[in-house]
Every structure is written in structure tokens, then in C-alpha cells.
Amino acid sequence: MAKPAKRAVKKSVPAKKAPPKKVAKPVKSPASRGPTSAEKGRFTLYGFATSGPTYTAALMLSLCKHPFSYIHVNLREGSHKQPDYLVKNRYGQVPALRDGQTVIVQSAAILMHLSESLGKFDAKTPLERHRVREWLFWQWDKLSVPVFRLRQRARGQRQFGDEVRIMYDTEAKAALAVLELELAKAEWVVGKKPTVADVGIYGVLRYASEANIELGHYPHITAWKKRFEELPGFATPEQLLPMESRLI
Ligand SMILES: N[C@@H](CCC(=O)N[C@@H](CS)C(=O)NCC(=O)O)C(=O)O
The missing domain is CATH 1.20.1050.10 (Glutathione S-transferase Yfyf (Class Pi); Chain A, domain 2)
Structure with a gap:
């Protein structure tokens, strides 16, 4: 009588430890990281709350997700006609945008400056x-x-x-x-x-x-x-x- 075939017994082989996976540190894209202090300090917008042209400039900065300081120019008290403001905007109007050492006025010029310098909402050709x-x-x-x-x-x-x-x-x-x-x-x-x-x-x-x-x-x-x-x-x-x- 033939001997019954031995059942194959699986030897338990100790599992090889997988080498620890290298986890790449997430690289923050410029869009996902918070603003740097240089970015925070770059723009100051001078304006008035109900002014449409001031809103246009603020809206552009917001759409570009660029932080900015805001200075309330009190039109009701005539602050826009005072010498310290007229050096920023010779036309005696809001808005004015300080970009570093330069002040830009006229909201359309501000829009064009922002689109050209930030490369956003700009024309492609x-x-x-x-x-x-x-x-x-x-x-x-x-x-x-x-x-x-x-x-x-x-x-x-x-x-x-x-x-x-x-x-x-x-x-x-x-x-x-x-x-x-x-x-x-x-x-x-x-x-x-x-x-x-x-x-x-x-x-x-x-x-x-x-x-x-x-x-x-x-x-x-x-x-x-x-x-x-x-x-x-x-x-x-x-x-x-x-x-x-x-x-x-
Ligand atoms: N074309 C200018 C118009 C600015 C403007 O009309 N600003 C108004 C407030 S909405 C103003 O400062 N008015 C006071 C004034 O003209 O004396 C611009 O786009 O910046």
C-alpha cells in the first residue's frame, strides 16, 4: 500500500521588514503657503469705503489673493485735499496704491500695474x-x-x-x-x-x-x-x- 503523501507544511518564513517609506515633505506652492512678510508689506491701498474706484483696486488685490494694508482717507473731512495726501495723489482723489516706494493712482492704471507686476488677470497676447x-x-x-x-x-x-x-x-x-x-x-x-x-x-x-x-x-x-x-x-x-x- 502506497504511503499517503505527506501534506506539505508551509514553513512560516519571517516576513522581511519593508524599508521605511520615505515620505516627501510637502512642498508648499506659492499659492498654498501663507503670505511672506515682504508680500504683506508690499501694498497699501488708500481709499474710502463707498468709493467704486477704491473697490476696483481692492477687488483686484483680493482676486490675486495678495494681502494689503488699507488706509481710510476721510473724504467727508476733506483728507483727500490735504498736502500729505496730495503728494500721493495729485488729483486729490481716492484710490491711491503704494507699491513699495511707488504710488500709483487712477484705478485703471492701478489695475494694469497689478496685472502686469503680479502676472494675473493679464492679457495673453x-x-x-x-x-x-x-x-x-x-x-x-x-x-x-x-x-x-x-x-x-x-x-x-x-x-x-x-x-x-x-x-x-x-x-x-x-x-x-x-x-x-x-x-x-x-x-x-x-x-x-x-x-x-x-x-x-x-x-x-x-x-x-x-x-x-x-x-x-x-x-x-x-x-x-x-x-x-x-x-x-x-x-x-x-x-x-x-x-x-x-x-x-
Ligand atoms: N478716475 C479716478 C476717479 C476717482 C474718483 O472719482 N474718486 C472719488 C471717490 S469715488 C473721489 O476721490 N472724489 C473726490 C474728489 O474728486 O474730489 C480713478 O479711477 O481713480
């Missing part, structure tokens, strides 16, 4: 750069003037009669019709991504309702406004502009 400049000049020429004048009237800061009100209202509507046509063709004002042209225009249209302008009549502008408000770093004037200075 020479032609786009040209278009961005066009829109920023257009915005001040055709959009800001009627919207801000109507807002000032509604806030009791400027008095003019119905005839002038109707004139500004007509001008605002004509400008909005131009923008509506453009935004029917593309998601952003210039190119495939948001640029400072969008920031500048948004900084005006934020106040449309205060100027009694109904943006609901412009579906493409309404959709663009919503898209813009979903951008990372977006913040409202109330979130960005206190009625006092804020140093960081």
Missing part, C-alpha cells in the same frame, strides 16, 4: 493687451460716468434735475447695450479668461442697482456678473473696505 486697454478707457468714458453720477444723485451727493438724469440713464443704457452684445459672443470681455477689463467693468456694475439701473434686462451681462462673482478671491465692497484703516 499683444492684441489682447491692446483690447484690455481699449475696454478700460471705454469703461471710464462711457460706463463709469453715467453709472457713478446716477448713483451719486440717488445717494444725495450730487443734485441735478430729471433732464440730466434721463441723459445719464440713456448713456448708461447705450453703454450696457455695447457690453451685452460683446458678452453674447464670449464668456469674458477679452480672450478666454477674465482680465482686468472684467475687473474694471465689474467694479462699476457692482453699483448699478444703487444707480437705479436694472441689469436684469441684460441676460448676458447678468450671467457674466454671476460668473465673475464665483471667481476665487471675489469679495464684496463691504468685505474689503472698512470705515477705518487696517494695517497688516
Whole structure:
């Protein structure tokens, strides 16, 4: 009779210890690390809480996720016409932006400076750069003037009669019709991504309702406004502009 086959007995071999895994230290990308002290000290914005142009500059810094100190210039007390402020802004207006040793004024120039120096919300080609400049000049020429004048009237800061009100209202509507046509063709004002042209225009249209302008009549502008408000770093004037200075 054949012997029954021995059952193979598995010898237990002590498991080799795996060498400890090298865990790479996470490298913080510039976007994920906190601001350095040099970044914190770089920008100081001088402005006033209800000023649209001040909001535009603050909004751009916020969208670029760049910290900044904020100095409240009390327009009601005439601080913007005092010698210590006029050396920063010869036009006696807010905003002004200090970038290191340089002070830049005029909100559109501030936007362009920030986009060029931070490389964000900038144009991607020479032609786009040209278009961005066009829109920023257009915005001040055709959009800001009627919207801000109507807002000032509604806030009791400027008095003019119905005839002038109707004139500004007509001008605002004509400008909005131009923008509506453009935004029917593309998601952003210039190119495939948001640029400072969008920031500048948004900084005006934020106040449309205060100027009694109904943006609901412009579906493409309404959709663009919503898209813009979903951008990372977006913040409202109330979130960005206190009625006092804020140093960081
Ligand atoms: N074009 C200027 C306009 C600035 C502006 O109108 N600022 C207003 C406050 S919203 C101001 O300082 N007004 C006082 C004044 O003009 O005397 C800019 O974009 O910076």
C-alpha cells in the first residue's frame, strides 16, 4: 500500500521588514503657503469705503489673493485735499496704491500695474493687451460716468434735475447695450479668461442697482456678473473696505 503523501507544511518564513517609506515633505506652492512678510508689506491701498474706484483696486488685490494694508482717507473731512495726501495723489482723489516706494493712482492704471507686476488677470497676447486697454478707457468714458453720477444723485451727493438724469440713464443704457452684445459672443470681455477689463467693468456694475439701473434686462451681462462673482478671491465692497484703516 502506497504511503499517503505527506501534506506539505508551509514553513512560516519571517516576513522581511519593508524599508521605511520615505515620505516627501510637502512642498508648499506659492499659492498654498501663507503670505511672506515682504508680500504683506508690499501694498497699501488708500481709499474710502463707498468709493467704486477704491473697490476696483481692492477687488483686484483680493482676486490675486495678495494681502494689503488699507488706509481710510476721510473724504467727508476733506483728507483727500490735504498736502500729505496730495503728494500721493495729485488729483486729490481716492484710490491711491503704494507699491513699495511707488504710488500709483487712477484705478485703471492701478489695475494694469497689478496685472502686469503680479502676472494675473493679464492679457495673453499683444492684441489682447491692446483690447484690455481699449475696454478700460471705454469703461471710464462711457460706463463709469453715467453709472457713478446716477448713483451719486440717488445717494444725495450730487443734485441735478430729471433732464440730466434721463441723459445719464440713456448713456448708461447705450453703454450696457455695447457690453451685452460683446458678452453674447464670449464668456469674458477679452480672450478666454477674465482680465482686468472684467475687473474694471465689474467694479462699476457692482453699483448699478444703487444707480437705479436694472441689469436684469441684460441676460448676458447678468450671467457674466454671476460668473465673475464665483471667481476665487471675489469679495464684496463691504468685505474689503472698512470705515477705518487696517494695517497688516
Ligand atoms: N478716475 C479716478 C476717479 C476717482 C474718483 O472719482 N474718486 C472719488 C471717490 S469715488 C473721489 O476721490 N472724489 C473726490 C474728489 O474728486 O474730489 C480713478 O479711477 O481713480
